[in-house]
Amino acid sequence: MRLILPMPGNEAFGEQLAKAGGFELGRLETRHFPDGESYVRLLSDVVGRPVDVVCSLARPDPGFLSLIFAADAARDLGAAEVNLVAPYLAYMRQDRRFATGEAVTSRPFARLISSSFDRLVTVDPHLHRYPALTALYAIPTRTLHAAPALAEWIAAEVPHPLIIGPDEESEQWVQAVAAAVGAPHVVLSKIRRGDREVEIEFPDLTPWPDRRPVLLDDIASSGRTLIEAARQLQQRGLPPPVCVVVHGIFAGEAFAELSRVSERVVSSDSVLHASNAIRLAPLVAAALQTLESDGPVRRRRREAD
Structure with a gap:
């Protein structure tokens, strides 16, 4: 054994x-x-x-x-x-x-x-x-x-989601999660200026006015990408997003800052954290x-x- x-x-x-x-x-x-x-x-x-x-x-x-x-x-x-x-x-x-x-x-x-x-x-x-x-x-x-586990959680917890990936590199796995959930998805464009500074470009989100944004990322360390994306979503008139990450590092005040601009923040238990909601065992x-x-x-x- x-x-x-x-x-x-x-x-x-x-x-x-x-x-x-x-x-x-x-x-x-x-x-x-x-x-x-x-x-x-x-x-x-x-x-x-x-x-x-x-x-x-x-x-x-x-x-x-x-x-x-x-x-x-x-x-x-x-x-x-x-x-x-x-x-x-x-x-x-x-x-x-x-x-x-x-x-x-x-x-x-x-x-x-x-x-x-x-x-x-x-x-x-x-x-x-x-x-x-x-x-x-x-x-x-x-x-x-972890994509299947993330998709299962989103399907159970978030009505009418719009799955949003943080950058072009996330396209393949964001698409897989969206397909499993049966939801539309979009991918943002990101330019990183340093460890804590990013610029984000959004595609047209007007086709999905009644959808709940779900920001999906593999790692949240400084959390700057998710924080900036969540802020800009609300500036565009969308509701606060649900943030779902595989690895929630959340250095410094990242979790507190992200929570202030999100409806909910959850992570898998790959890293022990209060946000753990998705079991990988x-x-x-x-x-x-x-x-x-x-x-x-x-x-x-x-x-x-």
């Missing part, structure tokens, strides 16, 4: 995942020594078992070493394989050198993950200049898509049950101490 091993802060997702898939829920202990170094102890038997370490990688830096230590301990203690379940995958933004001397952090981060885990399962990674995760990661990866559990189809793990395991 698979062992689900949630890292600190991921206990709720881990419990839902174990329940959805009929897996065993494992436990570990983490703390810090007086000098600040990390201590990790696995409290569940891993010998001969596939171990799926659950860790959403939003704000990854503080707990990253503990994650790597947990994976290493599971391997040393005899796990058949050690996989990373990262509902949100960090370090996808810096995919090229924008200024002289910058670190292209997506590459070394992928190497670190690839050197510590046998497989990676994630949901809607922010692929921009990379065609797929295989361009970065040296291990088998499984990319899951069933999606991930189904993927874990079919991991063997990705092929055998070809990693040399060290002998357990």
